[in-house]
Amino acid sequence: MPLTSQRTLAAALTATAIALLTGCAGVVPMTAAPYATSVDCAEITVRLPDAINDLKLRETDAQATAAWGDPTAVLLRCGVEVPGPSTLPCFTVKGIDWLRDDADAPTFVFTTYGRDPAVEVVIDAEATSGTSALLAIANAVGSIPATGACTSPEDVLELPEG
Numbered sequence: 001m002p003l004t005s006q007r008t009l010a011a012a013l014t015a016t017a018i019a020l021l022t023g024c025a026g027v028v029p030m031t032a033a034p035y036a037t038s039v040d041c042a043e044i045t046v047r048l049p050d051a052i053n054d055l056k057l058r059e060t061d062a063q064a065t066a067a068w069g070d071p072t073a074v075l076l077r078c079g080v081e082v083p084g085p086s087t088l089p090c091f092t093v094k095g096i097d098w099l100r101d102d103a104d105a106p107t108f109v110f111t112t113y114g115r116d117p118a119v120e121v122v123i124d125a126e127a128t129s130g131t132s133a134l135l136a137i138a139n140a141v142g143s144i145p146a147t148g149a150c151t152s153p154e155d156v157l158e159l160p161e162g
Helices: 003-021 039-047 130-141
Strands: 055-058 065-068 074-080 090-093 096-104 107-112 118-124
Touching: 039 074, 039 130, 090 130, 096 130, 107 130, 118 130
Parallel strands: none
Antiparallel strands: 055 065, 065 074, 074 118, 090 096, 096 107, 107 118
């Protein structure tokens, strides 16, 4: 998916996330990702934690999705498009590579890199730590085997020493 399309999708999801973050208790309305029917997504869904810090897992109305907090502070969708090479910063948390889109900070969109299907997590950093949220879901997301990893310019370019 081209970077422009990724940013447009991220902006739309962020707008949805912001609307959800201000909601009340009850079922969290979400949209299933294109590949939400993947067996791997089902595996992730059953492994998700009941809480992230003090944010309790809530019911959602779409397959392979999850939400934590009231108001919602963390949203997860499994089965999003697998990202290709990107200029977004990449971070490894508990062995899982994540691309971070901070275009709508303090709401951050993290997408797994090097895993198929990909998982997207939207985090309201004013309500919880992004790192603690990614750590909490790492065991579930880690059930999808890594087929690639983030690289840095130093990994692919021959840079002069010194």
